[in-house]
Amino acid sequence: MARKRYPIGIQTFDKIRTEDRLYIDKTEYVYRMTHSDSNYIFLGRPRRFGKSLLVSTLQSYFEGKKELFKGLAIEKLEQEWTEYPVLHFSMAMGKHMEKEQLERYLLYIIGLNEKKFGIENDAVDPNVRLANLIMNVYRRTGKKVVVLIDEYDAPLLDVAHEDDNLKNLRNIMHNFYSPLKDCDPYLRFVFLTGITRFSQLSIFSELNNITNISMNREYSGICGITKEELLTQMSDDIDELAKSLGSTRETAIEELKMNYDGYHFSAQSSDIFNPFSLLNCFANQDFGSYWFASGTPTYLINMMRKFHVLPATLGKMYAKSSAFDAPTENMTAITPLLYQSGYLTIKDYDKTSKLYTLDLPNKEIKVGLFESLLPNYLEGMFAQNGDVTIAQMSVLIRQDDMDGALQLLQTFLGTVPYCNVTNHEGHYQQMLFIIFSLLTGYVVDVEVHTPNGRVDIVLLTDIRLYIIELKLNRDAQTALQQINLKNYAQRFALCGKPIVKVGVNFDSTQGNIADWMIEENDKDS
Known part of the structure; x- marks a missing residue:
């Protein structure tokens, strides 16, 4: 039996079903949502996790297209298949827009829905047009209206780090969503998707009856x-x-x-x-x-800069339950946004303290995130062959040739145009941390505590444990002497692998490695 074609890039339920493509059955969740106590529901999930397909599935369901659901779970659950008028708004194309552009875009997507129901309106205010649309559709069809809004926060994400611009665009979106409360008598169901929460939008500030199912156990598998x-x-x-x-x-x-x-x-x-x-x-x-x-969201990189997030801290983090309810623009830490965007995920939860333990989900996220961050530590001039250099370094280290790997890195850094002097040792520590983290299958940590001080970087490979000390504008011998004088190696004596000590000195005027020294640890020392 030949396998079904995959729905790569297809987010329309109707098309997937009529073309008999692979569909992972999520219709039990659709039935559960549409028959729950709340008629206003919000779901937050990372990008490309199936939110748009879920919205499309809801549209087909409410439009009564029973034939598309043949063989799926909902076929046995739903008995009535009542058809409702559906208004579908996607904010996906509302990104990177100025105030006037965004207002025109809102009028455009309202116009598409007006045309669908044969309604004409020349009002210039999006909220007036939306309210008029909902009420007219209700009067013409005699049925309550379903409103589906996909990626409600898309126009705001890329300006989340810009206080003034965010305020202007947020006011526009607030105005657009405001009719959803006053039109309640005409609405059967309202469903919104997005990545994060923004306060002072009518969705969350005025619609106090909206149910956020994003972290609800009952819906944990609704996307993905x-x-x-x-x-x-x-x-x-x-x-x-x-x-x-x-x-x-x-x-x-x-x-x-x-x-x-x-x-x-x-x-x-x-x-x-x-x-x-x-x-x-x-x-x-x-x-x-x-x-x-498929793309690294600029809003996340910008927010990481705003919160001064160091790459070495991107791992195990902790957050109280209340942090996930904090509006994005009022966050005191970036941890919830990293979770909502899909770069951290829940690993544990303590009921007593209501404390979540979060960490990177998998290898794809770890490698991709560090590759996205590396240009920030090479002054935005990370050459296209940077990933090749790191791959070659990985091969050399696997072959027990740290000297060759550092020589390769020195040569590569020499090709990167360097403009700004960075007289900060931590900058180079974070750069090496990212590079070593991208070496396939290796464990790397920074500021590792020992009885006599903290090691700058520890790198664990299949065959060696490297203790790496960094200096800036000094010399490699000084770095190596610190490892020996403070006897850092003793802390790792029971690791079961040979220990290698590496001293590396950076020259801030060139932004490159000036010299390095490598020394096998003497077990008797």
């Missing part, structure tokens, strides 16, 4: 592909991938988990795989960083 869904609905795909790669089924599953699994969207959640990366991996029969290849 759960481990159970992978092993059952995509079992043949796993076998095909294993055959293509010349590995066993078990090995293929472990590789899929290591690269794309690890997401949890509630305190108690199934393992969730990134759907975009998983489908692309199956389609291409190869592992790759597909989610990052």
